Amino acid sequence: MPRKANSEPDFFGYAELLSDAERAELAEIRDYLQREIAPIANAAWERAEFPPEAIGKFAKLRLAGYSYPEFGDGKQRSPLFPGFLSIELNRVDPSLAVFAGVHNNLAMGSIYGGGDQAQRDRWMPQLIGMDKIGAFALTEPEGGSDVAGGMRTTARRDGDEWVLDGAKRWIGNGTFADVIVVWARDVADNQVKGFVVGHDSPGVTATKIEGKVALRTVQNADIVLDGARVPEADRLQNIDSFRDTAKVLARTRGGVAWQALGVALRAYELAREYAVGREQFGKPIGGFQMIQDLLVKMLGNVTAMFGMVVRLNQLTAEGKAGADQAALAKAFTTTRMREVVAWARELFGGNGIVLDYEVAKFFADAEAIYSFEGSREMNTLIVGKSITGLSAFT
Template sequence: MEAVATSDFYGFTDLLSEAERSALSRLRGLLQEYVRPVLDEYWERGEFPEQIVAPLVDAQLMEPAEVLQAGERPTGLYAGFRNFELGRMDASVATFYNAQSGLFRTTVNLGGSPEQVAQLEPQITSFTYKGVFALTEPEHGSDIAGGLATSAKREQRDGEDGWLINGAKRWIGGAGQADVLAVFARDEADSQVKCFLVPTNAPGVKISKIPGKTSLRIMQNADIELSGVWVSASARLEKINSFADVAACLRNMRSDVAWIATGVCFGAYESARDYVAKRSQFGKPLGSFQLVQEKLAHMLSNATASLAMVVRLTQQQEAGIYRDENSAMAKMFTARMLRETAALAREVCGGNGILLENSVARHHADAEAIYSYEGTHEINSLIIGRAITGVSAFR
């Protein structure tokens, strides 16, 4: 039984330039060569394969040579498909890369002054300055807007103006590999949320790996304690002065996560498709059975609908249209389609669907984390509901 070569039935990749498609093809090859061979071992160990970092960094995926040599700049669609390709291989790897290329880079670009952006952008794209986004707290996730408890207080030391930060963060992916934490804290003077670039080796910073995860096992999430941490005034990102400014960052970041969810959705579908093409039961390939084909059609439809949504969302954002409800809808829908598709993929693989060697098991487990982070299904639903009715149901 021979499967169809492409999953992109509607030709969404045709919207990319030839140079962008070439860069993405190089990324696929890199992932197959360096990442795929080590995934199962490190997923089972619950450790990050550090040997994949250098190939990913050296590939210069944020500023790909193919695109620059063609006299182009990477578009938002290229960045989306980059996350898509990473997610199609593995959600943890995509989350690791997006922690730098999406979460941290967006925070600096939107929250920093022109001088801060000009200084840090080249270091961020080259990974010579590695950062992570530190917002969620042990007691505050969905209610972080009003509940954020980490505090910041203006304080001088040795004649230098700065800030004293105290608090805790949780679920911070990649913190142990970072040079700096983009820490969101509430200013004691005005109760507004500000953002500070806190070095991970600063006195008073303690980073601990969260053990026992059953999802995103390769991605190292951390608990962070901030006890009397002092940073200079220059460490504050000058354009983040309220939670409304944080929300502007999240509006961008949700689109990144929606792209990752879509990539993982395709990864689950393709893994199942490949399995049923080679596995036989009752003397026939599994893929020849009607019920299996119906599930494959259902999975691909979910994945294609998700891809259509994130492509259109990105086109709107490139045109300057940023709406909370649009990014919330994309994250909510793609995560739900991923969850359903991963379950169907596991189902058509039968008992072998829980084995790492078939890839479906990783996607199935990782779908649960993606369903919850960067805004739960319920929170995103309420953002959309507020836009529909004009009435906020948040309490």
């Protein structure tokens, strides 16, 4: 009697590290996302428009509160839970997962980690309820990988206010976010500081970046700051240098590794489902050796990615993970993800370029995930310096 097929992409059972209650909660979230988000995702991606109804749908899940229990539902979950939640978001739609990640991790993480208690109390409840949406403005038109030392956006103290001048690029949620965390170099001490800037503040202009072929639903913006005034009360009080900014980025790089896993996992799922259902030469293509080779290589990458992100998460929770571990995880997982989505698209043949079969979206979106939060090359140099003690940065 033939053995029953194992369709589980978590082949080594990493989800068993979660509690029964957490797995049940994730199952409910998966069901909700399939009902409420999946039906609107592809059309939004094709139009390159953000579906505004998604905000209310995400707000009902209280997604923004899972990492900040004192401002959310007060329920303590394991450190692994947000990572598995990221998998569920990304297996439905990477673009909408990026929307949530920018809001939850970059914007809220900056305010939570860089603000004082008064600032947390002021902004976190509104952001957790998604009454206000956040964005994170670090990258500049002429500064991506070198933004730490080459930031051109400036902040000048003027009494009880700061005057911001400069430009930011690739700012997710930037066209409609209510609050934007802007990073600027203080002209007085040459140190990078963080500011919470209202989207509609005088001197702030956001323009949508058109023509993207990846993460099309994400509303990336060019933002110009022309004498924008920010009260001292809106300067993040616990940010004194780019080193403090880097702490936020180290956490989010780990988040991108989970995102890469979610994308690769879904591409593998789609490919496996297609392989057992698509017939050629009188039998399912999954019965051919070359197709099985592709599937096993995909599953191997997914399983290796699981091992790395789970361990990184555990080390982070124990306070033992540094920027070099996060950099290795980001570089490794996004590279493996890129392989998986390419193999998945290959398996689909011509159908792999049609949005109806979904894999085309994951294939395209992977390119953006591969590049943001530090390119593979930059993260490689971070790890290279760690393991040799020698800097290869030029």
